[in-house]
Structures are given as structure tokens and as C-alpha cells.
Amino acid sequence: DAMVIQNPRYQVTQFGKPVTLSCSQTLNHNVMYWYQQKSSQAPKLLFHYYDKDFNNEADTPDNFQSRRPNTSFCFLDIRSPGLGDAAMYLCATSRDRGQGQGAKNIQYFGAGTRLSVL
Amino acid sequence: DAKTTQPNSMESNEEEPVHLPCNHSTISGTDYIHWYRQLPSQGPEYVIHGLTSNVNNRMASLAIAEDRKSSTLILHRATLRDAAVYYCILIYAGNNRKLIWGLGTSLAVNP
Numbered sequence: 222d223a224m225v226i227q228n229p230r231y232q233v234t235q236f237g238k239p240v241t242l243s244c245s246q247t248l249n250h251n252v253m254y255w256y257q258q259k260s261s262q263a264p265k266l267l268f269h270y271y272d273k274d275f276n277n278e279a280d281t282p283d284n285f286q287s288r289r290p291n292t293s294f295c296f297l298d299i300r301s302p303g304l305g306d307a308a309m310y311l312c313a314t315s316r317d318r319g320q321g322q323g324a325k326n327i328q329y330f331g332a333g334t335r336l337s338v339l
Numbered sequence: 340d341a342k343t344t345q346p347n348s349m350e351s352n353e354e355e356p357v358h359l360p361c362n363h364s365t366i367s368g369t370d371y372i373h374w375y376r377q378l379p380s381q382g383p384e385y386v387i388h389g390l391t392s393n394v395n396n397r398m399a400s401l402a403i404a405e406d407r408k409s410s411t412l413i414l415h416r417a418t419l420r421d422a423a424v425y426y427c428i429l430i431y432a433g434n435n436r437k438l439i440w441g442l443g444t445s446l447a448v449n450p
Contacts, residue, residue, distance in 0.1 A: 225382075252436060263426060263440035264383065271436070311382050317436065326430060327373075328438065330382030 224248070227312050227331035234302050235339050242297040242334045244312030253295040254328065255287060256311040264311055270295060271317060302338045309333045343427045343441035350447045351417045359412040359444050361427030366407050371430045373438070374401065374412045376423040383426065386412065422448045 225246045234240040244253065251272050256264035268277045270289045284306070286298040299306055313328040344362040351357040363372065373388040387394055387401045389410070394401045400413040414421055424443040431437065 254436070263443055266437065269436055276436075313382070315436070326436060327385045327388070328375075328383075330384065332380070333382050 225312055225314055225329050225331035227310075227334050229334060230332065231335050231337070233337045233339060234299075236304065237301045240299050240302055240336065242299075242310050242312075242336070244295045244297070244331055245293050246312075246314045246329075247293070248314055248316070248329060249292060250314035250316045250329070251292070252315045252317045253289060254313040254315075255285075255295070255297045256313065258309040258311055258333070260308075267297070299336075302336070304338050307336055307338045309335050342439065343429060345425075345427050345441045345444045347442070348445040348447070350449065351414075352449045353419060354416050357414040357417045357421070357446065357448075359414070359425050359427075359446065360409065361411070361441065362409045363427070363429060364408045366429060367431070368407075369431060372401070372403060372407075372410050373428040373430055374399070375426045375428060376421075377426070377443070378420075378423045386425070388430075417446075417448045419448050419450060422446055 227244050252269060254269040255267045257267055258264040266278050267281045267285055268287055284300050288296045297310055311330055311333045313330045315326050315328045371388055371390050374386040375383040376386050377383040387396050387399050389401045389403050402411045424445050426443045427441045429439040
């Protein structure tokens with residue numbers, strides 16, 4: 222089945238030690254998103270790639286970076302994780318037919334990576 | 340951005356219908372209404388969407404008020420597997436990559 226796969230499901234890192242989370246998709250979607258979700262909260266969009274174009278949310282800390290080497294893969298890099306960065310990180314994809322297509326922008330999510338910072 | 344308001348939690352019995360309400364009184368004419376749900380320890384999954392007319396699919400029905408200031412997600416026969424957090428989301432057609440998430444309703448289904 223076509224899907225969005227996140228690895229690993231659980232990641233433990235140390236305070237200040239860089240960590241990379243990965244996401245792959247077999248849907249051939251042109252848009253990939255990274256969300257942060259803390260306990261009992263809705264997901265918060267960090268940034269997204271529209272094809273190769275990177276789109277950062279205004280309130281995303283500089284500590285969070287992303288790379289998309291090809292259509293199928295996208296990485297989330299946290300340069301110096303703090304205790305406040307412990308959260309579930311969700312990757313999602315969508316096939317964007319352009320603006321004005323809000324009805325059709327259905328996002329497909331991976332199962333998430335739960336990050337712990339010690 | 341328009342916002343959505345949902346009850347924090349609801350409870351249902353198995354095989355009974357469930358009506359999950361959402362208020363979006365500041366919705367604009369070009370905002371689409373989407374619903375996603377998130378099962379425990381999973382990523383959100385799409386449920387249904389609409390603009391003005393009521394919609395049905397294999398998972399649920401979406402009833403949209405005539406003034407579009409509110410909507411209701413209807414699960415016709417709740418199962419234990421439907422226990423999840425249900426998010427009512429607005430998508431502005433002019434920026435369709437940004438989901439405006441509500442806080443979600445946590446649905447418990449009793450056997």
C-alpha cells in the first residue's frame with residue numbers, strides 16, 4: 222500500500238545533541254510537511270516543501286531545519302534539541318493541484334516519531 | 340484566520356450514532372471544512388470535507404449549517420475503533436496547504 226513512513230517511531234536524544242528524523246512516501250505527492258505535536262494539543266505546522274521550494278512558518282525556531290533530497294524523502298533536523306522540543310513529530314504529504322483547490326488538499330500523515338530529550 | 344471551536348470530549352455507546360459539533364462563526368466564503376481524526380499513537384487521518392452542501396462517504400457524514408457557521412460530523416454507528424480525537428479544520432482556498440486546526444474532540448466509545 223502506498224503510504225507515508227516515518228523512522229524511527231521512537232527517538233531518544235540528549236540535550237543539545239543534533240538529531241535527524243526521516244520521512245519517506247510512496248504516494249508521489251509533491252508537497253511534504255513537518256508538524257510538531259505536543260501532548261493534548263493539535264499538530265503545529267513547522268514547515269513544508271512544495272516540490273523543492275521550502276516554506277517556513279514564521280514562528281518556527283531556527284533550531285529546526287529540513288531537507289528534501291528528492292520527491293520521496295524529507296528530513297527534519299533539530300540542531301540543538303532542548304527539553305521543550307520533546308514531542309511527536311508528524312510528516313504528511315499532499316498532492317497539490319495549485320491554489321484555489323482547498324477542497325482537494327487532503328493530507329496523508331505518517332504514524333509519527335516520538336522524540337524524547339534527556 | 341478563521342477559527343474552530345469544538346467540545347473537549349464526548350462519549351458514545353457502541354453501535355449508536357454520534358454527532359460531533361464544530362463552530363466556525365468567522366468562516367469566510369472560500370474556507371473549506373475538513374475533518375480529520377487521530378487514533379491513539381497514530382498520525383491524523385482524513386475523514387471528510389465540504390464547502391456548503393452536506394456530504395457522505397464511507398466513513399461519515401458531514402452536515403453543514405446553511406449559514407456555514409457550524410457543522411456536524413456524524414458517525415452513523417460508532418464502533419470501538421472510532422475512539423479518537425476528531426479535529427474540525429478550516430482550509431482557506433487561497434492557501435490550501437495551511438490547515439487551521441481546532442483543539443479537537445476526544446471521543447470515547449463504550450462497549
